[in-house]
Amino acid sequence: MTARMTLTPQMAEYEQKFTDGGEVRWLPYLMYFHPTDYRSFVVNTDSAGFRYSESLTTRYSVADGGQSSGPVRLLAGSSTVFGIGASADSQTLASRLTQNDPRGQHWLNFGGRSFNSTQELTLFTLNKHRLPKVDEIVLFSGFNNLGLARQPENYRGEYGAFFNCHQFFDALAPAEPASTSWSLSNLFGKAQEPERPAPQSMQEQIDYAANLTLQHLDIWRALAADMGAKLTFILQPLAGWVRETGSPEEQQLFAELDQAGNFTDVYGDILQTSVREAYAHRLRAGAQGMGVGFVDITPLLAEALGPDDWQFVDRIHFTDFGNDLVSKLILDVTR
Template sequence: MLLMLYRHLLPKVEEIVLFSGFNNLGLARLPASMRGEHGAFFNCNEFFDAFGTDADRAAAAQKNPSMMQRLLGGKNAPAETFQIPSMEEQIAYAGDLTLRHLDLWRVVAEDLGAKLTYVLQPLAGWVREKGCDEEERLFAELDKLGRFSETYGDILQEKVNLQYAALIEQWAQSKGVGFINLSPVLADRLASDQWLFVDRIHFTDDGHDFVAKQLLDLI
């Protein structure tokens, strides 16, 4: 949206690099009523709750809290949210949504005459089974606070990364879009004691610098 709004102020854009991938997959387990036409967003249940009636909220509040309610970000998750899709279904949905978005970027890049590369962002579990000491202490503390492993543990498996990446890469090759699955690259280049993640999704400052340097070598 920012590119479209401020394109007239930009110099010639020669290259576009998209670094993304987790959000669509992490939110793919939400019910269709929450995903809507363009996918769900974090804490969407609080947003939808705000538009409900007092009677709706009172009735929903009688339900027991669940892992999915925490993922939604609200207290009043509807009953249908307890039926989590299979991982194959989640990957298929997230892949379709990601490729829909990526195709829009492809059109924009072609109009700009720019090279487009999609980088599938790494997750801690996709890079290595066990992090360095600092990471493991942080992960344990975050699990106490937000139960990340309970909510997303199945996504953190290496096989999920490979399956998700293969789906995107096949499309990218057919459309002439560059693609990099960064997790295997980091797995090869990261020292066992190197502190990369501040949680299982985001990097430390040094981690950002390290990842940026890897991308410079790859793109």
């Protein structure tokens, strides 16, 4: 049995429905979102596809109520916020924030798997009408924009590349001549992809990702101000940013994932501490310039972790212990 099956059996549930190889529900404007009304012991979604949170046996979500009559707090972002890696709905960041927050308000899970900042903002604007009064918004985000910044310019466009964007652009491309589209290589799915331009320098990628993130953060700022909600942007951590050597479980999982995939080949340069520092510097300056709180949570997490503390199920998503620890750090820096 593999280390992943042994250490993180819940990941099989996510891979069945909540990864690129699972069930992708294509939607207007958002591109894609989670399946609706999904039920399992690990992850459950409401009638709009938002993940349920759970605290003290109370279950609540964006679309299906269960909320308190008073104001709520909102945690927005991508798959880490959605809770990939958590063993149950009660173990996601939003659930742990509710459990650990002495103010007694519910934190809603506004995470979208594989979302960039454009999709995070669009998800909010399309569903703002579902919300009661919101006292606070925390954006826990940042990696996907940086990881996607190396996509070709024709994929990035004005609003940023998104995951699986090649499928979108391929579907819109003019049909190839019959002699080409019916070649054996295409028939068996082995057609050679056209050459793509070399990626930009790392500094150019950092600048692009930071500019796009700040452009959307300014819109979040305006919306939060209109709602009377406090807004904080938290740059999410990566395992390689937090520490060079992980816990024994992390080392096993990362080695196995490197054999199965190509995360290190594609994003290995992003894992450098100097990249995080440069990216955080740009984001902090921009956020402070518009009056939005900014937190680079990586140093705080590195300080809080013991050498054997198991934080990550992969290089970006948390264990149950990790979600609980990060929820406490979020509360410490935002209250």
